[in-house]
Amino acid sequence: MTFRLFDAPPREPSQFVGFAGNRIDRQSETRADDCVETALADPRSRLLLLREGRVLLKLDGETFDPWHELGASEAFEPQLGEAVFLGFDTNGPVLAVPAGVATDSLPATIKAIDFRSVYMQGLLDEAALGALAQGAALLAWNASHRFCSKCGHASETRAGGYRRHCPACGADHFPRTDPVAIMLTATREKCLLGRSPHFTPGSYSALAGFIEPGETIENAVRRETLEEAGIRLGRVVYHASQPWPFPYSLMIGCFGEPLNEDIQADLNELEDCRWFYRDEVRQMLARTHPGGLFTPAKGAIAHTLISTWVENGI
Amino acid sequence: MTFRLFDAPPREPSQFVGFAGNRIDRQSETRADDCVETALADPRSRLLLLREGRVLLKLDGETFDPWHELGASEAFEPQLGEAVFLGFDTNGPVLAVPAGVATDSLPATIKAIDFRSVYMQGLLDEAALGALAQGAALLAWNASHRFCSKCGHASETRAGGYRRHCPACGADHFPRTDPVAIMLTATREKCLLGRSPHFTPGSYSALAGFIEPGETIENAVRRETLEEAGIRLGRVVYHASQPWPFPYSLMIGCFGEPLNEDIQADLNELEDCRWFYRDEVRQMLARTHPGGLFTPAKGAIAHTLISTWVENGI
Numbered sequence: 001m002t003f004r005l006f007d008a009p010p011r012e013p014s015q016f017v018g019f020a021g022n023r024i025d026r027q028s029e030t031r032a033d034d035c036v037e038t039a040l041a042d043p044r045s046r047l048l049l050l051r052e053g054r055v056l057l058k059l060d061g062e063t064f065d066p067w068h069e070l071g072a073s074e075a076f077e078p079q080l081g082e083a084v085f086l087g088f089d090t091n092g093p094v095l096a097v098p099a100g101v102a103t104d105s106l107p108a109t110i111k112a113i114d115f116r117s118v119y120m121q122g123l124l125d126e127a128a129l130g131a132l133a134q135g136a137a138l139l140a141w142n143a144s145h146r147f148c149s150k151c152g153h154a155s156e157t158r159a160g161g162y163r164r165h166c167p168a169c170g171a172d173h174f175p176r177t178d179p180v181a182i183m184l185t186a187t188r189e190k191c192l193l194g195r196s197p198h199f200t201p202g203s204y205s206a207l208a209g210f211i212e213p214g215e216t217i218e219n220a221v222r223r224e225t226l227e228e229a230g231i232r233l234g235r236v237v238y239h240a241s242q243p244w245p246f247p248y249s250l251m252i253g254c255f256g257e258p259l260n261e262d263i264q265a266d267l268n269e270l271e272d273c274r275w276f277y278r279d280e281v282r283q284m285l286a287r288t289h290p291g292g293l294f295t296p297a298k299g300a301i302a303h304t305l306i307s308t309w310v311e312n313g314i
Numbered sequence: 315m316t317f318r319l320f321d322a323p324p325r326e327p328s329q330f331v332g333f334a335g336n337r338i339d340r341q342s343e344t345r346a347d348d349c350v351e352t353a354l355a356d357p358r359s360r361l362l363l364l365r366e367g368r369v370l371l372k373l374d375g376e377t378f379d380p381w382h383e384l385g386a387s388e389a390f391e392p393q394l395g396e397a398v399f400l401g402f403d404t405n406g407p408v409l410a411v412p413a414g415v416a417t418d419s420l421p422a423t424i425k426a427i428d429f430r431s432v433y434m435q436g437l438l439d440e441a442a443l444g445a446l447a448q449g450a451a452l453l454a455w456n457a458s459h460r461f462c463s464k465c466g467h468a469s470e471t472r473a474g475g476y477r478r479h480c481p482a483c484g485a486d487h488f489p490r491t492d493p494v495a496i497m498l499t500a501t502r503e504k505c506l507l508g509r510s511p512h513f514t515p516g517s518y519s520a521l522a523g524f525i526e527p528g529e530t531i532e533n534a535v536r537r538e539t540l541e542e543a544g545i546r547l548g549r550v551v552y553h554a555s556q557p558w559p560f561p562y563s564l565m566i567g568c569f570g571e572p573l574n575e576d577i578q579a580d581l582n583e584l585e586d587c588r589w590f591y592r593d594e595v596r597q598m599l600a601r602t603h604p605g606g607l608f609t610p611a612k613g614a615i616a617h618t619l620i621s622t623w624v625e626n627g628i
Binding site for chain 2: 002003004005006008009010012014015017019020022026027028029130131133134135136137138141144145146147148149150151152153154162171173174175176177178179186188209210211212213214215216217218219223227228234235236237238239240241242243245248250252255256257266268269308309312313314
């Protein structure tokens, strides 16, 4: 078995995907049950304000700022009882909080923008985008886990939103993070891309699926590729990971070596699935494809996989 | 960014860890809501019978067989209403089922053995151990998610145990798999091992912790190592993954490059944490350490990380 630490690049590929640049000091080992209350009593605290898949951004000239001073956030009706504690950045404590305000009654200097657009349009720097991924995932988990899955009783938040305790049966529940395998199957000449019926017309991407109970990452890659495309894989190699707050996935990106050529696409999952040669994929990445086909934008882990293969998979 | 598919070894390191050898054809894309009923009507079906962290094994001479013929399983009181569908092996459908029988009233040819001992003592082959990981994780998830986490109403099983549907609010819930980062921090000369207070005396292992919302795998490795040991990491490299059915984790094993030497152990988490030179670790792996220290047994992903570094991390 190979040991690749000392010949690795200084920054791993996961540092170049969207949502990966979080620099908050989480201090996860020492989160107290009252860490939200402590932070809310600290005038330095700043808030991410989220509502229904959107984040409230302050328009500051040409740039957007997602951080709201605690003392200046009242007009947005922050639901402080549902706040989650993110940790500390260089200016002090930071939290994520649901906003109660109707997004059509915001002042002109505040924009409520959906997470995907924030990311696709590059409205925030990497550190803020990483904080958004953390806050969005954590608020979504709390919102969908208000009741104990063991006994059905209402559960209570603890540890700044990183635990929910059931007072009836005593169970503790922790945030869930769903690992998803996303894989580019490739030879030296061509790679396998597919499109789901709900993709934008012309868009093709790497195949993906949830890792199931009792699977290694690599075996999930093999199973998904066989089930969705009828392609058996030999070698599978991990490349990069990405937090994906829709609502709380961890994308795990791999390359796979095909052992057969004939595609049998699962038409329940994929509208189309085929081999693309390198020159065509280069055009799809550059958005110069004569047929208008394209691959996911920079920042998406599928883009990282596809562009890495185009440039280096020789 | 490097592309490592075509110079990878024929079998990835994840194929050499325990619980990784599952060969069941899950047919995950086509699981019908009545797939358990269909399988229970098929006389070829075989069952894994589990009870309270133990699996019922048939003692067959010197070997153990975890598969029970459906028609011969009645004495073990299989709770067929809670059966989960694993998929198909070469002999037909396979399921995992909770057994109602008291484990102290079993015949002499049936042994109820806890999952960890089955794995540590190598009682089953890799394929059966992989099936056990799948069945144990899935039954544990269903048992701890009988109620809808969104509204508290009792939920109902669907898709062979791979989905739970809430008839009150309409929510669908899917099995959870908790990604855990486990990492060996190492230079060319020494590596970082720690022990938790609940470890067997003398046992030292790689550090580990749950990946949090909004983190890449590599950043989780850095955070955990800094928080638990006070060691900042530079490069982080993925090595292998392992299904870990206690109750439904996915261990993600990495190597990390330390940027400082002085350890500040989090004494809430670790009883001891220190640097070990290669020769000492070799003795710990071989269980010949003069002080009686040792590392996890073969099959554990920590063993894979540690032995790979000892043999190849030059």
